[in-house]
Amino acid sequence: MKIRIERTAQPKPHADESQLGFGRYFTDHMFWMDYTPEKGWHDARIVPYGPIALSPAATVLHYGMEVFEGLKAYRRADGRVQLFRPWDNFSRMNDSAERLCLPQLDTEFAQEALETLIRLDEAWVPSLPGTSLYIRPFEFGADPFLGLHTVHHTQFGIILSPSGSYYAEGINPVKIMIETRDVRAVRGGTGYAKCGGNYAASSRAGMYAEKKGYTQVLWLDGVERKYVEEVGAMNVMFMIDHKVVTPALLGSVLPGVTRRSCIQLLKDWGYEVEERQLAAEEIFTALAEGRLQEAWGCGTAAVVSPIGELSFHDKAYTINDFQIGPVTRRLYDELTGIQYGRLPDTHGWTKVL
Numbered sequence: 001m002k003i004r005i006e007r008t009a010q011p012k013p014h015a016d017e018s019q020l021g022f023g024r025y026f027t028d029h030m031f032w033m034d035y036t037p038e039k040g041w042h043d044a045r046i047v048p049y050g051p052i053a054l055s056p057a058a059t060v061l062h063y064g065m066e067v068f069e070g071l072k073a074y075r076r077a078d079g080r081v082q083l084f085r086p087w088d089n090f091s092r093m094n095d096s097a098e099r100l101c102l103p104q105l106d107t108e109f110a111q112e113a114l115e116t117l118i119r120l121d122e123a124w125v126p127s128l129p130g131t132s133l134y135i136r137p138f139e140f141g142a143d144p145f146l147g148l149h150t151v152h153h154t155q156f157g158i159i160l161s162p163s164g165s166y167y168a169e170g171i172n173p174v175k176i177m178i179e180t181r182d183v184r185a186v187r188g189g190t191g192y193a194k195c196g197g198n199y200a201a202s203s204r205a206g207m208y209a210e211k212k213g214y215t216q217v218l219w220l221d222g223v224e225r226k227y228v229e230e231v232g233a234m235n236v237m238f239m240i241d242h243k244v245v246t247p248a249l250l251g252s253v254l255p256g257v258t259r260r261s262c263i264q265l266l267k268d269w270g271y272e273v274e275e276r277q278l279a280a281e282e283i284f285t286a287l288a289e290g291r292l293q294e295a296w297g298c299g300t301a302a303v304v305s306p307i308g309e310l311s312f313h314d315k316a317y318t319i320n321d322f323q324i325g326p327v328t329r330r331l332y333d334e335l336t337g338i339q340y341g342r343l344p345d346t347h348g349w350t351k352v353l
């Protein structure tokens with residue numbers, strides 16, 4: 001499919017790279033294409049960034065028919081721009097879309113569209129340390145009627161946002177609260193899909209945790225409320241008895257690209273990694289017995305985020321003296337090193353544009 005390009009007549013001024021924040025500024029252009037069962041994907045186009053027209057009855061607005069992805073483009077020291085495992089994001093987007101009965105993408109074309117868009121807006125990729133171009137592909141049902149049905153007209157878009165570090169605190173330890181009232185996902189539900197609805201369901205707990213001074217919540221499984229699952233927008237890992245334990249992917253946990261990358265690196269370094277169910281009680285027992293060395297969250301936005309405090313039923317527990325542990329630090333340095341092209345990419349994870 002050919003991509004039609006309509007350049008903006010009014011390029012925007014760039015924001016100060018030291019004041020970017022996360023997801024607040026957008027580049028000059030965006031990508032769109034449409035899908036109908038009759039025509040398949042069609043009308044691929046890059047147009048000036050701006051509001052879109054949508055029927056007030058559009059399926060996405062009433063029934064939450066939406067899936068999305070999140071990845072980054074990084075500015076290398078040599079000035080070129082590179083992507084990290086973008087094929088994994090588009091393939092996961094198809095898994096998410098399948099769960100919501102949204103149409104499948106041609107993942108190679110989607111990546112070509114992304115690369116074309118980034119090349120056009122390449123000057124927007126920031127270069128200050130810690131900054132990157134956050135990429136948000138998304139797909140939603142746009143049928144203009146309220147009847148409940150599987151989606152026909154679907155729109156796929158990509159927008160780009162030059163961003164700073166995800167957390168204002170940077171790679172400092174964060175405080176996390178184990179959520180005991182709300183649940184995020186259950187097996188058989190949409191937990192493994194990256195869909196907007198999951199975030200809608202999580203927002204109350206997140207807001208409550210924030211009010212109490214916590215950065216995000218750690219979810220428990222939705223059935224027994226016993227096993228830890230993941231943190232807000234990150235997967236989670238614990239180092240117990242010098243082995244790494246991370247919740248297994250049983251349907252309610254998002255299969256993170258960062259999670260997969262961390263597991264690979266840890267195995268490369270000779271660590272044992274257990275993907276299994278992990279009861280909250282097991283974490284606190286290990287902590288009490290001095291067998292819990294480190295805990296961290298991992299996801300594209302924050303990369304690796306050390307957990308310095310974990311609260312459970314209104315009691316706060318400090319992990320590793322609220323310090324960044326050596327394995328957390330090493331994962332952060334190695335991953336960001338590969339992502340920014342400072343370290344050799346021995347796994348074929350990056351694509352230089």
Ligand SMILES: *Cc1c(COP(=O)(O)O)cnc(C)c1O
Nearest residue numbers: 233234235254256257258299300
């Ligand atoms: C996106 C996301 C993650 C992290 O996935 P990455 O591919 O590593 O960015 C973890 N949990 C949830 C709920 C997410 O939406």
